Amino acid sequence: MSTFVRESLIVFNRQLRMNLRNPAWVIIGMLQPVLYLLLFGPLLEPVISQLGGNKYTWFVPGMLVQLGIFGAFFAGFSLIGEWREGVIEAERVTPASRAALLFGRLYRDLLQLFVQAVILVVLGLALGMDFNLAGILLGVVLTLLLGGACAAASNAFALTVKSEDVMAPVINLVMMPVLLLSGILLPMSFGADWLDRLSDFMPIRHVVDAVRGAFFGDYDVSTLGWGVGWTVLLFGAAVWWGVSVFRRENA
Amino acid sequence: MITARGLVQTFETRQGRTRTSVTAVDGVDLDVAEGEIVGFLGPNGAGKTTTLRILTTLLKPTAGTATVAGYDVATQPVQVRRSIGYCSQVGSTFSGAYAGDEVVDHGMLYGMSRKDATREGQRLFEQLQLDGLWRRMPKNMSGGQKRRLDIVMGLIHRPSLIFLDEPTTGLDPQARANLWGHIQRLRGEQGATVFLTTHYLDEADALADRIVIIDKGRIVASDTADNLKAQVAGDLVTLEVATDDQVATARDKLGSISADLEVQGRSVSGRVGRAGRAVPGLLRELEASGVTLESIEVARPTLDDVFLSLTGRTLRDAEAAAEAAPEPEGVPA
Numbered sequence: 001m002s003t004f005v006r007e008s009l010i011v012f013n014r015q016l017r018m019n020l021r022n023p024a025w026v027i028i029g030m031l032q033p034v035l036y037l038l039l040f041g042p043l044l045e046p047v048i049s050q051l052g053g054n055k056y057t058w059f060v061p062g063m064l065v066q067l068g069i070f071g072a073f074f075a076g077f078s079l080i081g082e083w084r085e086g087v088i089e090a091e092r093v094t095p096a097s098r099a100a101l102l103f104g105r106l107y108r109d110l111l112q113l114f115v116q117a118v119i120l121v122v123l124g125l126a127l128g129m130d131f132n133l134a135g136i137l138l139g140v141v142l143t144l145l146l147g148g149a150c151a152a153a154s155n156a157f158a159l160t161v162k163s164e165d166v167m168a169p170v171i172n173l174v175m176m177p178v179l180l181l182s183g184i185l186l187p188m189s190f191g192a193d194w195l196d197r198l199s200d201f202m203p204i205r206h207v208v209d210a211v212r213g214a215f216f217g218d219y220d221v222s223t224l225g226w227g228v229g230w231t232v233l234l235f236g237a238a239v240w241w242g243v244s245v246f247r248r249e250n251a
Numbered sequence: 252m253i254t255a256r257g258l259v260q261t262f263e264t265r266q267g268r269t270r271t272s273v274t275a276v277d278g279v280d281l282d283v284a285e286g287e288i289v290g291f292l293g294p295n296g297a298g299k300t301t302t303l304r305i306l307t308t309l310l311k312p313t314a315g316t317a318t319v320a321g322y323d324v325a326t327q328p329v330q331v332r333r334s335i336g337y338c339s340q341v342g343s344t345f346s347g348a349y350a351g352d353e354v355v356d357h358g359m360l361y362g363m364s365r366k367d368a369t370r371e372g373q374r375l376f377e378q379l380q381l382d383g384l385w386r387r388m389p390k391n392m393s394g395g396q397k398r399r400l401d402i403v404m405g406l407i408h409r410p411s412l413i414f415l416d417e418p419t420t421g422l423d424p425q426a427r428a429n430l431w432g433h434i435q436r437l438r439g440e441q442g443a444t445v446f447l448t449t450h451y452l453d454e455a456d457a458l459a460d461r462i463v464i465i466d467k468g469r470i471v472a473s474d475t476a477d478n479l480k481a482q483v484a485g486d487l488v489t490l491e492v493a494t495d496d497q498v499a500t501a502r503d504k505l506g507s508i509s510a511d512l513e514v515q516g517r518s519v520s521g522r523v524g525r526a527g528r529a530v531p532g533l534l535r536e537l538e539a540s541g542v543t544l545e546s547i548e549v550a551r552p553t554l555d556d557v558f559l560s561l562t563g564r565t566l567r568d569a570e571a572a573a574e575a576a577p578e579p580e581g582v583p584a
Contacts (some may be wrong), residue, residue: 009358014356018348082345090343090404094360095332125338 007096011104033120056129061212068147075151076158098246108153135214149234152242203230258315275301279467291448294569298468299448310560319466332555336405336413351385362406397428452554483552486526493543
């Protein structure tokens with residue numbers, strides 16, 4: 001086993017143990033997708049029926065991306081607590097790779113997201129979502145990459161500002177346009193033309209479109225290309241930022 | 252074990268639009284031999300922690316070079332990290348995790364197997380009187396236990412050199428004395444070299460073979476506590492006479508063996524070299540002159556006297572000044 005994998009798994013194990021010791025968060029994390037599907041899904045019925053197609057095949061991909069982004073945005077909060085107690089510095093005086101210190105934490109966020117995705121997809125299928133295995137797998141992979149990007153960015157930002165008071169409003173500031181302009185709850189093509197055009201500038205909109213397309217088994221090259229492109233780009237940029245913050249002297 | 256030449260660290264701080272450059276460490280040279288316990292003493296904000304962070308590879312120096320355990324801190328940081336243990340001021344374990352888990356994970360990050368890390372961790376728990384606390388969370392430990400846990404974290408991979416940043420700050424006197432005992436045993440039982448920062452004079456005095464004093468980012472002295480104290484001209488002898496008319500005689504007699512006299516009421520004091528030898532003669536002369544003493548006190552110089560003679564301020568004044576202008580926090584320039 002390479003040193004990097006070994007070190008990141010040590011960090012991951014430790015993070016997982018700390019998460020599981022706080023079962024309230026685990027339960028909330030699991031309940032979120034269930035509640036959205038059961039309580040919000042039926043509200044969409046009349047709207048989605050205008051578009052044609054299965055309402056859950058519309059709705060589940062949006063929920064998936066939402067969980068991926070918003071859960072991950074908060075990942076950095078626990079890092080600030082660890083930093084305050086000297087854990088980050090203690091890890092940084094070990095010979096472990098700085099990237100492993102970040103990736104161990106990302107694995108934890110990705111595992112949580114993966115479990116949520118499985119719950120969401122299984123429940124969606126039970127409620128009548130179209131079954132399209134390849135598309136679902138592709139959608140989940142894209143979501144995991146996007147979630148990883150958000151978690152890495154959240155960790156990097158947390159370790160830069162080192163203050164929950166700065167972090168909370170910034171997350172809210174970022175989340176609003178993301179939620180409103182990426183077509184998570186309803187497809188952007190539903191709205192006015194100018195809103196649709198505006199949302200073209202929101203990278204996550206393209207990811208949502210690609211995930212939704214994949215769930216429908218509609219592999220439109222342009223939609224998929226933009227979605228995959230943005231996902232990979234965001235993931236690469238956020239991981240680079242995260243690793244450089246862990247590497248930086250003053251972190 | 253440690254060699255540093257000309258270490259400089261400047262920070263950029265920003266207040267509004269004005270940027271200022273602050274020099275926290277200003278040309279520090281250090282030499283620490285294997286097996287030594289060195290106390291790095293200075294007031295808050297003197298540059299102790301910054302120096303320590305450079306030596307532990309957490310900070311790249313603006314200028315200068317340092318080798319730690321034979322490796323260059325700038326070009327071989329991973330080798331340095333493998334060879335040293337470090338206990339920071341703020342701690343090293345998560346308050347809501349089991350102490351034993353934290354120690355084992357930490358050891359594994361140094362490449363130890365789970366089995367090895369567990370065995371070594373449990374041995375250290377026993378050695379540092381933490382037995383029975385393996386499955387306890389740091390938030391439920393006393394201050395002294397938590398500091399000892401931090402030392403276990405720093406020692407888990409059996410480093411040959413350990414850095415302790417203000418190890419007893421915030422502990423009660425009993426816990427401090429207890430921790431001092433443990434630190435001394437570290438050297439005895441593990442042969443470890445210990446480099447510790449402190450702003451407590453008694454701590455440096457009690458623990459360290461050698462004391463390095465830093466003030467305003469510069470090393471102002473480096474020697475054993477005894478030699479440093481010997482640099483201050485002598486022990487302080489204070490006589491208190493019974494009546495006012497005896498003050499003048501007492502002043503004359505003490506003045507014959509001491510240069511800088513101070514008189515306050517019926518109390519006369521002055522520094523005397525080798526007071527142990529001089530005082531019996533002084534007492535005989537005072538008695539022969541008919542001076543009745545209420546009390547006589549001989550005080551060996553303290554490190555505070557050393558600090559005063561080296562920097563012109565007492566350590567307490569330096570601390571107060573540092574409180575008013577706290578150590579800069581900013582990005583390395």
